[in-house]
Amino acid sequence: MKLFCKLLDNAKFRRVFFDKGKSYTNHYFENAISELSTRFGKQLHRIAYNILENQLDAEECTNDTYLALWNAIPPVSPDPLAPYVYRTGRNTALKRLHRDTAKKRDSRYDVSLEELNGCLPGEDVEQIIDARELGRTMDRFLESKSRESRYIFIRRYWFGDPVGEIAKELKMNENAVSVRLNRIRNSMKDYLMKEGYRYEA
Amino acid sequence: MKHEEILTALEEISDKHIKEAEKPPKKRAFLKMAVAASLVIAIGTNILSAPMRITAYAVAVASDPRIMERPDLDDYKDREEWNADLTVWETERESRNETAAQATSGLSSFFKDGNSQFLLTETNENKLWSPVNAYIGLAMAAELTEGETRQQLLDLFGVENTDALRKQVSAVWESVYQDNSKEICVLANSLWLESGLQYDQEAMDAIAYHYYASVFQGDLGSNKINKDIAAWINNNTGKFLKDSTKSIELTPETIMALYSTLYFQAKWSDEFSASKDTEGMFHMQDGVTQAVYMNKKLKQMNYYWGENFSAVNLGLKNGCSMWFVLPDEGMTVNDVLNGGAYMEMILSNEWEDYKYMKVNLSVPKFDVSSTMDLSEGLKNMGATNVFYENVAEFTKLTADSPIYLTGANQSVRVQIDEEGVKAAAYIEIPGAGSAAPPEEVIDFVLDRPFLFVITNDNIPLFAGCVNNPKN
16 A cells, blocks of 8 residues: 555545555545546547547446456556556457457557567467567667657557657657658567577568 | 467566656667776887886877767757758768678688687686777787788788778777767777887877877886876776786886777676576586576577587677587587687678577676787787887887887686676787587586677677686
């Protein structure tokens, strides 16, 4: 509980979440949702919409995320909190997307994944890729890039933001962001090759 | 890859990067890295000049790095202007990397022959040298010579003339050099002249510009200058060589001393966990000793092999890497060095004998150092004149007296642990095969003498033969 006090720096949030064990009432639940919504609602909705491409679905998904967080915290005490909230939101949206087979293909999010796939190594009989290991290597690569490059990469491929949205946030034009993304992907491919991943000639 | 797998990979993006992406950036971060080594060259004469009590002063000051700093968005009001400068910066960096790659191809035989000359040993002694450190120091010596003396050094580095040498040194220096608050790979050079020595100012300015060297003049051999030099080396090597610099004592006959430093410190891309360390025996050429091994189980990596050896390559966060080359059972480090194929594996990108597989890796922690005179080896490699009295032509330095190199001592120290590598080198030239791995999982245990090479792209920064991890 103390940890969350520090993490959130928000007494109200702390009270509504951590007192729930003592007094699990509708009042507390509503307060919790309200706090979550104020703090993370916009980003969670954006993640859900990026993946599901439907306002109604995105709203439902965001509400599901609040519930999932309510159920998980505590006993889970994530530090820092924000990434945990976004991961939960993203996983909730992805589950929903996979459940709905009609939306499984060619969604906007799939397009961004396919874009990323272009710079990732392929699997064959001689190369079995451990996706988690690959992810950690990608994370190390990102560590070596500028903050702006990381922002562009993570917003595009982790949050699933459209290029136009990223450009707007950075006050750049769309083409400049696309060029930057292309450079980052090429640079990541070089990095992965250096790390021992092989690509088809 | 399947989308599910990509999503799994993306799950590994760290919390801090996700949190950071909540808001658009205002500041950019830099890479992490640091490197260190030191090279010292001193030139002596058979003519004793009366020492003059002159405090060392700067004859010429090392040029600032001619490496364009990455444009920082925060310094710009107009994003388009920043974009334009960024493009210039990227073009300049690409061109530098290309020049460095060409330079390396000319230097590959120097690096390879050097390893064979300097790392061979029949004892439990550790042998280490810094190829790039020796190269830069000797290149400065070449700049100060003329005639056949210079030609031999140019041949050693695979260049035709001093113009080409200057370009080569600048390219290597600039491609290795990094210095910002988080990562440092610092090369520094200095030239110390005996007080009263008549020097050619133009040559000194050229040294300062092309070799990034500072030139000082003072009473060489005096306690004050000895301390000045030690302080200069310590300053440029993060005091990592302070045990070696304590003994710096130029003789009064020395009329010039040349020091070049390179300091290296980097973290493993994938650190070892101290909780997995084990103790075990290390089988030296003669006898055994206890060592602490850092371990990784079932680590997926490229496993390389060649005639008489196998090897792995561990990445460092600064983009450099460290190769570990282990002779096959029954073979020795000397067999591998004499074979030479391992350097081809390290310096070329076309080595075909490797496999991406699971490796159980055990690397002994070590903190090893060595000091050796490179002059005999350099003579064997063809640079003879520079070491002989009345033959060496240091006429670009001074017409004062016949001078020559009386030695080329290099001190190197390399330390590795769970977090990463730290290394420094210091040179002083005082004047006066296997089959493909059959298993899917292989044990790579460095429990007998082995070779290592730390490289920045294809430039070997440090190379060594560890015969005893306890030094």
